[in-house]
Amino acid sequence: MTILWNTFLDQRVELLKALWEHLQISLTALLIAIVIAIPLAIWATHHKNIAEFLLQITSVLQTIPSLALLGLLIPLVGIGSVPAIIALVIYALLPIFQNTYVGIDEIDPSLEEAADAFGMSRLRKLFKVEIPIALPVIISGIRTALVLIIGTATLAALIGAGGLGNFILLGIDQNDTSLILIGAITSALLAIILSALIKFLQTARLRTVIATVGVIIVGFAGASTYQAVSQPKENIVIAGKLGSEPDILIHMYKDLIEDQDKSVTVTLKPNFGTTSFLFNALKSKSIDIYPEFSGTVLESLVKKSGQTTNLSAHKTYVKARDALKNQFNMAYLKPMAYQNTFAIVVKKSFAKKYDLKTIGDLAAIENQIKAGMTLEFINRTDGLKGINKKYGLNINARSMQASLRYEALNRGNINVGDAYSTDSQLKQLNLVMLKDTKHVFPPYQGAPIMSEKLAASHPKLVQALNKLAGKISDEDMQKMNYEVNVKKESAAKVAKKYLISHGLLRDAK
Missing domain, CATH: 1.10.3720.10 (MetI-like)
Incomplete structure (x- = not known):
């Protein structure tokens, strides 16, 4: 109580x-x-x-x-x-x-x-x-x-x-x-x-x-x-996907923008939905900005051209940035340092029992796999579809809400699941990420995406958000997710604490 x-x-x-x-x-x-x-x-x-x-x-x-x-x-x-x-x-x-x-x-x-x-x-x-x-x-x-x-x-x-x-x-x-x-x-x-x-x-x-x-x-x-x-004349609407990480990021965006430009206020729409919801909302101008990952842009949002696999993180970002600009007239600002890549995870005890180190090792125990994954991961080419194709597997997964599949893994209802590499549950539940030796998962660097028109008309906004370029390590992000999910701190508090401690925001006190 x-x-x-x-x-x-x-x-x-x-x-x-x-x-x-x-x-x-x-x-x-x-x-x-x-x-x-x-x-x-x-x-x-x-x-x-x-x-x-x-x-x-x-x-x-x-x-x-x-x-x-x-x-x-x-x-x-x-x-x-x-x-x-x-x-x-x-x-x-x-x-x-x-x-x-x-x-x-x-x-x-x-x-x-x-x-x-x-x-x-x-x-x-x-x-x-x-x-x-x-x-x-x-x-x-x-x-x-x-x-x-x-x-x-x-x-x-x-x-x-x-x-x-x-x-x-x-x-x-x-x-x-x-x-x-x-x-x-x-x-x-x-x-x-x-x-x-x-x-x-x-x-x-x-x-x-x-x-x-x-x-x-x-x-x-x-x-x-x-x-x-x-309502102020300048109101920027920033949305985020469901989860602690997008919630932390959009609060960072809000704090940085409002600190940089006092004539602008920001309205946040957390837990807005899946990738397709957010991108369609951005195209229809229902929202102005949302954080997206370079690998997701290439695999799910733009028409592919040329090589899109086995690219470095920088080349993946550049290709995603150029495709967004050419195909949708959208600006993709400079990315953060960490990569929130997809992962296939199992409990440490399960990995030890069957000597699982890579995704390919699952082939030896395919008839024992009970998989539970998010619906988005199941239906993506850089998700389960790509895993089954490149590794010659035939994994059939039950679709589950993100946190529920972690609960199912912990209880033993499933033994294989999908994850994001910066999720706090990896540490909390002692899970092991299986190595993706065939590079199904492209690099995933996060950055703000918006219309070119908004970026051109609001240089202070762009300047504010670019303060995050090259910042936030994998460890930083996992720690912040842990503080929200496990320690139950608010995303707003965690976001502001990071910005102040790294000199990106002045302490109001």
Whole structure:
């Protein structure tokens, strides 16, 4: 309990930010769903055949797995809050539409006849008779939709929309139960509080309901307007992949940029997703900068030309830099010293038992291999595909989230996994990296990637980030990852401590 409380105190600022993002996404989706579903259901009460068709459609939409729906939306509307809101609206339509339709359709016919006898117009009857009678059922549907939305909105973190899901994903990645609990408990409390508010509206008058919705809309509009007005003219958005290392790097970028140029502020989007998410976000200008590795650029992001294997670290970087500039008009700044290369790892006891020193040694025990690897590694040519091809292996790996495959290795559920050479878990779990004698893994030096336009218009920004060129050794990076993952220090604190201790940032004290 003490650890949970200390984590809460340490993360309270980030938690408030994530809570606000979660609330924005959830209520925006709910309001849009209400505006679509309620009028449509009211209209459908006078068109029974179409009503049944619409109920079937909304039911089918809700059966689509949330991850699949987000994946389908990304090519259409990009990443961030927009696809998340669209997906949440789709999930909220069924309970609101169904309850509104049933609530109005099941009104006692004698009441409808009485309203007609008084000469009420259709619109007047709707607002004076039908909606007031059906209101408790309608509100019940809205309440169900809200709880569904808040729970599903945690997945928005997977596509860079932020919210409380960031804490859950980060907790899973760092094997930190406290972070997972903070995200889950806060999400549950948010659902309970808002559900209680909506339950109160079930017994309220129609005017009260309309006034409450109006206040929410005005409040959000006001807050959004204030954010837009107060937002500085120069705001640089920096994103990072999931994990402690990208989180440390983007905090370094933020500190260096804001120290160099006081007219610029930086917004960070940690745990943004995989390589393809980030690169597409950069191309669509959803973000401005993110750290990427030279080997990843050559193997996954650009069209290859000429020799791309067995190159030195410098030549790999130069080739990646030139390809980004020529093919995407992007700038790839000077790289850091360390190389966060892929690796195949096994427990030390397993390596000793079978005398495993190189990846090729796995051929002798191929029928005993139980592999677990990240989905990205499994599907990359500089990952498992390349390993199987160059070493003549036929390893079939189960896809696992990064931290979970370390847990599986530690427990013995798997005996072979992928890793990054600077991961803290290598030291923590006493793992051995098998030597890549056939050079499947190219050099991986990290550097900031951005548009040429941004680099040209912000020379101070480039100057600030280039302070990291040639800095950070493999040992430095592994130590910092250890401090975040094992000692549970914040990435921001670890990043700033390194910059100050190496004379790259002035100590604010």
